[in-house]
Amino acid sequence: MSALHLNLKVWRQKNQQSKGEFQTYQVEANEHMSFLEMMDVLNQDLIEKKKEPVAFDHDCREGICGACSMVINGKPHGPLSGTTTCQLHMRHFKDGETIVVEPFRAKAFPIVRDLVVDRSSFDRIIQAGGFISVNTGQAIDGNAIPIDKDTASKSFDAAACIGCGACVAACPNGSAMLFTSAKISHLGLLPQGKMEHTRRVNNMVSQMDEEGFGFCSNIGACEAECPKGISLENIARMNRGYIKASLLD
Amino acid sequence: MSLSGLFLIVFLLIHLLGNLQLLKADGGQAFNIYGYFMTHNPLIKMVSYGLYLFILIHAIQGTLLWLKNRSAKGSSYAVNSNAGTNMFSRYMMHFGIIIFIFIIIHMIQFWLKMKMGVLDQVSYDGVDHTVANLYAPCQLAFSNIGYVLFYVLSMLILAFHLNHGFQSAFQTLGWNHPKYNGLIKIVGLLYSILIPLGFAIIPIFMFLNK
Ligand code: HEM
Numbered sequence A: 001m002s003a004l005h006l007n008l009k010v011w012r013q014k015n016q017q018s019k020g021e022f023q024t025y026q027v028e029a030n031e032h033m034s035f036l037e038m039m040d041v042l043n044q045d046l047i048e049k050k051k052e053p054v055a056f057d058h059d060c061r062e063g064i065c066g067a068c069s070m071v072i073n074g075k076p077h078g079p080l081s082g083t084t085t086c087q088l089h090m091r092h093f094k095d096g097e098t099i100v101v102e103p104f105r106a107k108a109f110p111i112v113r114d115l116v117v118d119r120s121s122f123d124r125i126i127q128a129g130g131f132i133s134v135n136t137g138q139a140i141d142g143n144a145i146p147i148d149k150d151t152a153s154k155s156f157d158a159a160a161c162i163g164c165g166a167c168v169a170a171c172p173n174g175s176a177m178l179f180t181s182a183k184i185s186h187l188g189l190l191p192q193g194k195m196e197h198t199r200r201v202n203n204m205v206s207q208m209d210e211e212g213f214g215f216c217s218n219i220g221a222c223e224a225e226c227p228k229g230i231s232l233e234n235i236a237r238m239n240r241g242y243i244k245a246s247l248l249d
Numbered sequence B: 001m002s003l004s005g006l007f008l009i010v011f012l013l014i015h016l017l018g019n020l021q022l023l024k025a026d027g028g029q030a031f032n033i034y035g036y037f038m039t040h041n042p043l044i045k046m047v048s049y050g051l052y053l054f055i056l057i058h059a060i061q062g063t064l065l066w067l068k069n070r071s072a073k074g075s076s077y078a079v080n081s082n083a084g085t086n087m088f089s090r091y092m093m094h095f096g097i098i099i100f101i102f103i104i105i106h107m108i109q110f111w112l113k114m115k116m117g118v119l120d121q122v123s124y125d126g127v128d129h130t131v132a133n134l135y136a137p138c139q140l141a142f143s144n145i146g147y148v149l150f151y152v153l154s155m156l157i158l159a160f161h162l163n164h165g166f167q168s169a170f171q172t173l174g175w176n177h178p179k180y181n182g183l184i185k186i187v188g189l190l191y192s193i194l195i196p197l198g199f200a201i202i203p204i205f206m207f208l209n210k
């Protein structure tokens, strides 16, 4: 097991109002650690020195919750494609390397502290989507509604979005179109969610604008950085729905 | 944005077909007759006012979009990877400004002269009226190496703008389908190279033949 001596440049910021700055730290990690475990080592060290540990978001540490927001060397979730920060292992870094760690940046993701940003705007976009029409009561037979394989797969691919916000972090326009379109697609493609599709598109897009996210100019950084491989095809589907909604409502 | 952009894309094609008549070795006859037709046909006149409007709408929308998106980003990173992006998509606004400046100079140079009626009138066999000699200012402008270079560079920038703009407009309208995406990319690439190239050949040709 080889040790890694790393130079970390980490963004430190006390709260939303204060002006942040980079601080440099030396950390000794090993190649089997995840990036977050390496950050834990740094924090343990800071605590022992009676200094303030670096605040960062994390929860599941298995790539499914979307909490671990960090921009590592200019890339949301770091250098490995299709991987969240918590699933990124230190063997992808070299001994002696300098690693720059910054928070996700977008006006609609205000910094709470250090690397923690407030992504509640995403929750409000999801809430704006409203309900889907399924009967309450006993769970119905999963196979009672026929759905063809391709549609089910497309919906499932969109549902893989973990709401991490890397798309917004990567987008030069601070746009949340990839996230919103993934949420819209995974419901709108299935019979249970199709009925409210147009209204849902309208409401979610309005909420997205209200939160202060930018508009998509089809740059494609979001798709490249999304840890779950969400496709730009979803944005086109949302645009179609939005045009339909503008023409009909 | 996408609709005005696509309108401008169609316009460019037609404008190029007209301009290519400058390459005819007839001392400007075909081009001048075409110029007369374009300024006197009522339908074309209406379309051209629509065109000025579309250019303005496109420029204003583009600028507002750019301002909104800059403020939505807020702050910038210390390290940028730019993964998945290209310089065409990131500098659409900058390209647009250069194209806009080009359009203004271009209009002063040719359109304004036509409108002010300061051009000489020439007559041709088989045409029962005189036509303005729009060929003359073209010849004059394109004998100036500085203007030829400015024109050719502007066309290069236009190519950059269209390289992203063409496919972007389709995505904005929701026309994204795995079966046709390749086709849109190829047609967009061909269009964004061939149309500006076609425009750029004219001043180069006229400069070399002066
Ligand atoms: C004849 C000239 C022009 C043509 C053919 C053209 C065409 C296009 C097209 C097709 C798009 C993509 C639209 C979309 O994705 O929805 C676009 C985008 C854009 N245009 Fe133009 N344009 C021209 C001139 C201009 C001018 C004069 C400006 C500004 C002063 C400008 C600024 C922009 C901006 C900022 C965008 C970015 C929006 C985006 O990528 O979606 N363009 N243009």
Ligand code: SF4
Pocket (backbone or CB within 6 Å): A066, A160, A161, A162, A163, A164, A165, A166, A167, A168, A178, A179, A182, A225, A226, A227, A228, A229, A230
């Ligand atoms: S679309 Fe991808 S990058 Fe954006 S929130 Fe969902 S999982 Fe994260």
Ligand code: FES
Pocket (backbone or CB within 6 Å): A057, A058, A059, A060, A061, A062, A063, A064, A065, A066, A067, A068, A084, A085, A086, A087
């Ligand atoms: S901590 Fe849950 S996805 Fe990384």
